[in-house]
Amino acid sequence: MNTKLDTDYWENRYIENTSKWDLGEVSPPIRSYIDMIENKELKILIPGGGNSYEAEYLYHQGFKNTWVIDLAPTPLANLLKRVPDFPPEQLIKGDFFNLNDSFDLIIEQTFFCALHPKLRENYVHKMHDLLHPNGKLAGLLFNVPLNIDKPPFGGSEEVYRSLFLPFFNIEEMSVTANSIASRKGRELFFQFVKKA
Ligand SMILES: C[S@@+](CC[C@H](N)C(=O)[O-])C[C@H]1O[C@@H](n2cnc3c(N)ncnc32)[C@H](O)[C@@H]1O
Structure with missing residues (x-):
């Protein structure tokens, strides 16, 4: 793969309107999951x-x-336009792998599949680092192979089990x-709970 999946790559997807992953609404399984959460004080990240x-x-x-981090500025600005009272300091323009903070819950939605597979172990470690003790990583992962040269990169339950099980209870x-x-x-x- 020659394409560098950097800020320019992602920002251009939004500027050129080639963000095919964009549902234009909250993903229904994640909406159902959110509807079951009672504690509104949770510190939540959407990477x-x-x-x-x-x-x-x-x-x-x-x-x-609720916090969001993304490399691309345009979608963060879009969110602020839709929700003007969203605290701007909770919208971080930056690299997830450089984030230093901690959260109770991290919600995954087509971020894992956007990363080159060579970053998967880093993703698991970083998620583990970013979560409070007993913190949870929850959301959606594709269970189909998808692309091998560009996002979205797919996977399977078996692949995810072997990646996450050393650091999370499934x-x-x-x-x-x-x-x-x-x-x-x-x-x-999925719902994965951080192991100590
Ligand atoms: C496939 S899109 C999914 C966006 C959103 N989750 C959705 O479902 O509509 C992947 C997103 O991850 C962002 N991204 C990719 N690598 C990143 C990184 N290292 N740190 C932060 N954001 C990143 C991209 O800018 C892009 O917005």
């Missing part, structure tokens, strides 16, 4: 959040301690029933 409909939904549901990982039509049967909803 590689893009236009961050999930952050918008969380914020409107009263989860005011509370749930199963094909979700309420994916959008084009992703039906192709994504796993």
Whole structure:
């Protein structure tokens, strides 16, 4: 793969409007998951959040301690346009791998599949570092192979188990029933709890 998956690459996807992953709304399995969370005080991160409909939904549901990090400035600006009272300091323009903070919950939504597979172990370590004790990483992962030379990169339940199990207890990982039509049967909803 020659393409560098850097800020310019991602920012251009948004400027050229080739952000095909963008659902234009909160992903239904994640919305259902958020609807079950009672503690509105949780500090929540959405890494590689893009236009961050999930952050918008969380914020409107009263989860005011919601944070987003993304390399690309345009989608963060878009979120602020849609939700003008979203605290701008909670929208971080930067590299997830350089983030120094800690969270109760991190929500995954087409960020893992956007990263080159060589970064997968770094992703697992970084998620572990960013979570409070007993913190949770939850969200969606594709369970189909997808591309080998450019995002989205796919995977399987077996691959994810061997990657995450050394650092997380796997509370749930199963094909979700309420994916959008084009992703039906192709994504796993998971909840991984940080091991000590
Ligand atoms: C496929 S998009 C998904 C965006 C959003 N989660 C969604 O579902 O619409 C991947 C996002 O990750 C961001 N990204 C890629 N690498 C990143 C990194 N190292 N740190 C922060 N953001 C990154 C990109 O800018 C892009 O917005």
